[in-house]
Amino acid sequence: MHTLAQLKTGQLAGITRLDLSCGLTEFPREIFELADSLEILNLSGNALSSLPDDLHRLPHLRVLFCSDNLFTELPVCLGQCAKLSMIGFKANQISHVPAAALPPQLRWLILTDNRISQLPDELGQRPLLQKLMLAGNQLAHLPESLAQCTNLELIRIASNRLTHLPAWLLALPSLTWLAYAGNPVEMAEEVAPDDTTPNIPWSELEMAEVLGEGASGVIRKALWTPLAQPVAVKLYKGTITSDGSPLHEMQACIAAGLHPNLIKVEGRVVGHPEAQAALVMDLIDPSYRNLAALPSLASCTRDIYEPTTRFSLEVALRMAQGIASVAAHLHRHGITHGDLYGHNILWNEVGDCLLGDFGAASFHATADTLQTxxxxxxxxxxxxxxxxxxxERIDTGLNDATRQLLEGLQARCCQPEVLARPSFEDVEALLQSVPHP
Structure with missing residues (x-):
């Protein structure tokens, strides 16, 4: 994090990224002295309610973060920034999104946790739009013009007021990750209550170190004292995340049931002193690690893999079969994961894998309808x-015939005609037919 003093004394000359969070109520004009180099500007966590009309004087600006401020309108000046492609205004008080605020190169728009009830039709006239984060607003419908956004891959519309999912949305040729939990359209689905998940009193858990933390909560190691069993406890936050509500995530985790490629839920925590929602889950063996890292600002919707991440055909097939199997299991239970990504998969050297993070999960009808x-x-x-x-990362055991078979499957899964793609049952069957080395 940079300081205002560094900016005002010229110590930051030539930087490409500026991070300022220091209670700002006005945009520091000294930022314009960085115009020759500045590409990423992060003003999140201040008290700003406006930006200067001449923001376009930062000609290289590509990324702007203004989350956790006091904006009530998306600033019109953004539309004049020729290179601006990523905009983040999460957790403000925005109720109005003017068409003029949308820059021509818009690729990634984050308006999570605001007060937006309507979006401009011009949003669909941004052909590069790839990622759209709208969870936690007041939207009762989406602009039909978004049907033109053939590059749109990720949409988060959880916790809004949508009563239906429009046909054009479900037919978008590139749509890959969709979260819509907490809307009337999703809450109308009957979710069978789970009476088999036991309640575990908070008093029976001895908390230990933090194992990890994400947008939806904190995972801690614990001892379940009556069984002397080491477990993991996920304590859910109550705030809206980019994916939606952490409490919807908890519901989906429970409803998902048992599967070898899911982390087992041992029970719900009851009696937390602050009434915090929590789940007790199996402790994952330390041999497991994340398959990939989150997408970067540059990759937008694509995970980042370590250059050294390589597999044999056998390991890659084992993982692919495991994920196809667990996805088919979820669909049979009326759940879409919504965030099926390498960064949400834990794996070990022999190809055992676990699909985690249900933050973007949504419920759908189990009947075989066109929408389902x-x-x-x-x-x-x-x-x-x-x-x-x-x-791309298989380095042993892959002959031409097997590669052709798997690349053919991959192409069928990604074809633009949504309903022409195979089901996960079809995918499973094909993967099981692949000859092992």
Missing amino acids: RALQRIEVRAFGVLLGELL
Whole structure:
């Protein structure tokens, strides 16, 4: 994090990224002295309610973060920034999004946790739009013009007021990751209550070190004292995340049930002193690690893999089969994961894998309707992306015939005609037919 003193004394000359969070109520004009180099500007966590009309004087500006401020309107000046492609205004008080605020190169728009009830039709006239984060607003409908956004891959519309999912949305050729939990359209689905998940009193848990923390909560190691069993406890936050509500995530974790490629839920925590929602889960063996890292600002919707991440055909196939199997299991339970990604998969050297993070999960009808089929085939595209990433990293055991077979499957999973994609049952069957080395 930089300081205002550094900026005002010229110590930051030539930087490409500026991070300022120091209670700002006005945009520091000294930022314009960085115009020759500044590409990323992060003003999150201040008290700003406006930006200067001449913001376009930062000609190289590509990324602007203004989350956790006091904006009530998306600033019109953004539309004049020729290179601006990523905009983040999460957790403000925005109720108005003017068409003029949308820059021509817009690729990634984050308006999570605001007060927006309507979006301009001009949003669909941004052909590069790839990632759209709208969870936690007051939207009752989406502009139909978004049907023109053929590059749109990720949409987060959880916790809004949508009463239906429009047909054009489910037919978008590139849509891959969709989260819509907490809308009337999703809450109308009957979710069978889970009476088998036991309640575990908070008093029976001895908390230990933090194992990890994400947008939806903190995971801590603990001892479940009556059984002397080491476990993991996920304590959920109550705030809206980019994916949606952490409490919806908790519901989906429980409803997902048992599967070898899911982390087992031992029970719900009851009696937390601050009434915090929490789940007790199996402690994962330390041999497991994340398959990939989150997408970067540059990759937008694509995970980042370590250059050294390589697999044998056998390991890659084992992972692909495991993920296809667990995705089919979820779909049978009326759940779409919504975030089927390498960064949400834990794996070990022999190809055992676990799909985690249900923050973007949504419920759908279990009946075989056109809408259900479309929702499931959108997730099949996510699997196709993952399969392609695995294929790129196989270094042993892959002959031409097997590569052709797997690349053919990958192409079918990612084809633009949503309903022409295979189901996960079809994917499973094909993967099981692949000859092992």
